[in-house]
Amino acid sequence: MDPKEGGVCQAVRTIIAGLTTRNIYSEVVSLDNAESFFFKADQFTVHALGRGKGPWRYNKRLTPWFVTNLSYFDKVIVHGLWTYMGFSLQKAIKALSSRKEEKIPKVFVMPHGMLDPYFQRAAGRKLKALRNVFYWKFIEHKLINSADGILFTCEEEAALAKLPFKPYQPKKTYITGLGVEHPPAYVDEMRIEFESRCPQLDHAPYLLFLSRINEKKGVDLLLDAYLSIVESVEGNPSSGLAGLLPKLVIAGPDLESEFGKKIQSQVDGHHLLRKSVIFTGMLSGLSKWGAFYGCEAFILPSHQENFGIAVVEALGCAKPVLISNQVNIWREINEDGGCYVFNNTIDGTRKLLESWGQSSYKTKKMMSKNAFYSFTKNFSTIPATARFVDAISNQN
Template sequence: MKLLHVIASMDPKLGGVSQAVRTTIAGLAELGIHNEVVSLDASGSPVDPFPLHAVGPGYGPWSYSPKLLPWLLDNFARFDSVLLHGLWLYNGYALRKALHRFQAQQAAAGSEIIPVPKLFVMPHGMLDPYFQRATGRKLKAWRNQLYWQLVEGAVVNEAAGVLFTCETERLLAREPFAPYRPHQELVVGLGVEPPPCDTPAMRVAFAAKCPALQNRPYLLFLSRIHDKKGVELLIQAYAHLRIHMAASTIPLTKPAPVLVIAGPGLETAYGQQMQRLAAELPEASVLFPGMLTGEAKWGAFYGCEAFVLPSHQENFGIAVVEALACSKPVLVSNQVNIWREIVAMNGGLAEDDTLPGTQRLLEGWCELAEHEKQVMSERAQATYRMHFAVGPAAAKMAAVLY
């Protein structure tokens, strides 16, 4: 089987969708499925083990590229299925238009007809009602409603199936738009590749990126520095934790861990605001090493006490699963759609995406006895193996695509 993945960008700095595509491809390749990617990037990555066709750059907020539609028409005949990753951009519009043209061309060809590849859509949380309700998104919410009526509703409703990473995502997708009548709603999961084994070189690489840490225990946030991720809640809750510890109102056996906030976005207005907020705390208690990759990233995971993400909306949370795979408990909001699986397995804690909720997350972790933290670490790894390993998710997706 040959599968074409269509995505706006494979740049890892733009979020988790590109990484989800890479891990999905790795799992499907193990099952003998040939994968290729077409994106609106200006250039491809020389290190990806699959063909990546960059037909960009995409222009403007719609990421329009005049090269995409002709490329699709020229290459559809090579694929059995096409999987659109994400919504709201030109690639979805161009894909539907190209499929209609290709179907018309093949119908006109008569006996020489080539089967039209089946279209599947994987929204990666982009049908979550959060984006229609969030404060400050009224204009974008109105735009999305209009765009759904004109373009996106047809893309979703005409697809052979809509693929979801978890049951919560599937249910939430039914809320914000109408008409919403997909032919199939299919929960296929999303596997995350197991991490490389912990090595001293990883700790050294992370220490080089975060020298002010100086081997102190720390909690790790690793994601985009963005208001959706609840970074301001985390910093405020951490400040509250330190005050309570200083007043001895929480039964703690050791000092508060350092808070490491790693990820791209420090140069944005929000990122600058978060750094100013952290500067009000004692020196070197909140550290911003920037985006971490490779050994430095895994060193950060393996060295932390726990991973924390008080996000206001998280469809899946690849970094959350990576932490679980490294046997690290995760402290998340209940707006991270996989929180139920995590809590049920005792792989971490979950609370509301509010300041009191985030305070309870941090205080709840610090109140645990050492043996309780150790048990939770063991359950974190078990949570990964049961729910988020690559093999089972790839098998589910392959069964759907065939």
């Protein structure tokens, strides 16, 4: 449930908030330490059993907890794949099945993009991809194919999930979407908090990248494409590209990772990037919303994005989004006119930047309106919660 781990934990919190409005009570069991700071603001019950060991997140307390507590619940939602959590749940259900008096709840799985073929094809993941093949064959297919339903966040995710593994034979699949709560209304404190994190911006216009500093997110593509444009301007001021680009703010955790250090070195090593690219580290609360509300547009040229909560948060702030066609919700946003979308390549990312920079003031204002319209129509919590409840309630 640590926000630094990515969007799944935020999805869990948003889903629970929506279910609470429908008088549906939720509890969470997680493999985190009970004293973790990120639980302090949660209004729901969390059973934190302690950190799991290794990449599988093994925890000997988990299966006994399931055996003791599962019968108290009507539905169980497994969020994510490839960890001990799903295997442990299967073990517990098998143990409970031998006790005729025990009620076994309906089980649903929400993969959150973890069946995307990208993870089997990406360079640098050959060993992990091979591990997944064996894990699927002996363990994970049992969870997917025995669950009462698989819950997908969009049509694209459901289509991609059919590709990488066999046998893939879920009983039922549902497109529930994923709601995101309306951003808080803008207040000046948001701008003040954000500016305190990057005073070197000095009130200049900027594009916002807000995500983990990870190769999957395409931040290296973004820097290469951005640099190619600023170098063109430097070498040929009359090229028509002058004044095209605002500054670039890169916000997110993992700057201390090997990839994060590489990205920072790339910026530090080029005088044109040093003048225009600002790293803020992870933003949250007022500073995060200040970054969203203050930007011209949000950019994420990701190689794989199952949903993209930050993309939707930007839409909720009426900000156009510049995204790759590997962000699975691009079709919904594009249909409403709230984005520019191109391939997840350097050339595609350059086209994102150029398209925005060459857009007229009138076009940008219209895209802002369309962005907010797309948020309310497709991604706010009310319609998403309704779809989620319908899916888990269609089981007798």
